[in-house]
Amino acid sequence: MRRTTLVTAVAAASALVLTACGGGGGSDAGDSGEVTFWDTSGPNESPVFSRLAQDCATKGGYKVKTETVAFDQALNNYRTAAQGGQGPDVFRAEVAWVPQLAKLGYVVDLTGTELANDTADFLETPLGSTKFEGKTYGVPQVTDSLALFYNKKLLADAGVEPPKTWDEVKAVAAKLGGEKTIFINNDAYYALPFIYGAGGDLVDADAKKIVVNSPENVEALETAKGLLDAKAATTALDPANSYNNMQAAFTSGEVAMVVNGPWSVADYLKGTAFTDAANLGIAPVPGTTAGEGTAPVGGHDYVIRQGTKAKDSAVKLIACLSSVESQVTVAKELGLLPTRKSAYDNADVKANAVVSAFEPVVAAAHPRAWIPEGGQLFDPLKIAYADVLAGKKDAKTALDEVAKTYKDTVVPDYTVG
């Protein structure tokens, strides 16, 4: 009797231990026929992607569950989930995330599937983002870049053309109301037009060099700061509120110009300044010299999670979502840029004002380094850029610190050049 109680106690304790250590495991046997799709596109765009996914599932004879995930948390959540063998089957990953996820082993190598064979029709730069060490890990969903959005009425009233250089921005500022000319978002991604326009870059992946503190980049950040100093631009100095303030200032007609991507159009058209959609002008970002303005290539790719139980269905879903038809629907309804060349031949796509305005911008856009660390280059730069714009540090000091952080924690095998 006594012994049995002891045995029971031990058994209960070890059961607790086992539950604590349980979980995990899982192998890719068969196809469950149910695909979970993590969509990071946000409330304006998600309904369209969700509907497309449902249509694909109905046609293809499998089930799909679309879950919308906040973009700024998605990478983190996906990595945590994938590490534990959980998470979605199909994930909409930002282009810089794909090489990183591939290196960490969180996405399926698509080489040998129909997805990797059907690539001839895709634009080259977005397609580059799906490759890592010669293998294909994703399919480009949409591509984008940054452009100069302007309030046509405000510019026409002031009698100015959309500026082609940052010096022109300064020159027309007096007519546009000084600080109300342009809103500069103090986030790292929005520093890239200044950096690329000045001929700089963050890293040179081929030479394995960190070039973030190059003289070009110093000049680039000084240009941005110079606009603020000359009272030709405004910014929200608190990074936490910067993007929202930019959107609010532009949609209310308070500032005349902003630099942003095609995803923001839906937000702008809801604003009081753009009740007439024709008032929204789109032009290439200004450069250091005219015609040299260039912005980063952005966009998103579809990837499949390593360890998925529905790989075949996931491949079918991605093939369907990235078909010409689906891309045309997305371009038509949301004004997002297709990644297939043939989608641009469609009459409806050509007629879309946003797509046609962005087409030359994307063609001239500056590719980013498709390295696993690509997505991690932004956090240190974000802090430095905000410091420079706030006048807390000069551009050289701030960028030297970024270079050191890159060397210490992001790309230790690169040299600082």
Added chain:
Amino acid sequence: MRRETSVRRFLDRHWYAYAMVLPVVVVIAVLVLFPLAQGVFFTFTNINEGNIANPVLDRPATYVSVGLDNYLNILSGDASYGAFWGTLVRTLIWTFGCVFFHYTIGLGLALLLNRQVRGRAVYRVLLILPWAVPAFISAFAWKYMFNAQYGIINQALRAVGLPDPVWLGQSDWALVAVMIVNIWLGVPFMMVALLGGLQSIPGDLYEAAEVDGATPWQRFRHVTLPGLQSVSSTVVLLGIIWTFNMFAIIYLITGPNPNTRILVTYAFERFFSGASRDFAVASTYGVLILSVLLVFAGVYRRALRKQGEVW
């Protein structure tokens, strides 16, 4: 032979106690001691997301020992490793600033609420509200209020002609802003705890003091404060440990801003956020935070013991 019988006799007498304790010991070992030991072990390696073993992905571990490198990198105060000493000082300012105002404001409110005033129950409910609101909702609400351009705080400051700082920007105002939020959030707890303490002080002590001709200040100084001492020492210690490790408020309001960085938010940045998931450096920060708190708790306990407090 004899030893065996004595062991058996011992077990016969005490088996029940051991059987009862065993599950707790096992659970604590599994849930506390094992992760702690593993965390300490990680601080001597270069473990990160790319070289950790992952059975799900069929990948063996490839991290190697790096000796004391993590500690040396961090303790050198290098900015790439979170500028440890500056961050530690900021953490201390944040902790003691917050707890000081938690305690003083909480005590003031508790004294006010301890009187017979009309509608006392209503005041108590209203003052407990900040505590009842989920922390992230408070954090986002305050983030909007601190918005330098459109926030209500700066609008009010502008309206009365005062300068309007960029609260959540690249300056020490950001730390002031998050401290204000944390103080607002933490006062109700102190108030309730101290109100409980106040009500446990016998009323005849005050009567006796009044008969002896003690002024209100003397009554507060010599009756109220000593009566509150045991409650105070506990809630202040708890408050310091919580505030030292308060991650959510800072991170939700300012994100990875170096001007509001404290030790735990930096450990989180290294562990989870956009930059590399550096488990080794994050664990090292964890061990250093634990060490600071252990030293503090030891000193605090010794100080209390000197005052005759058994804890």
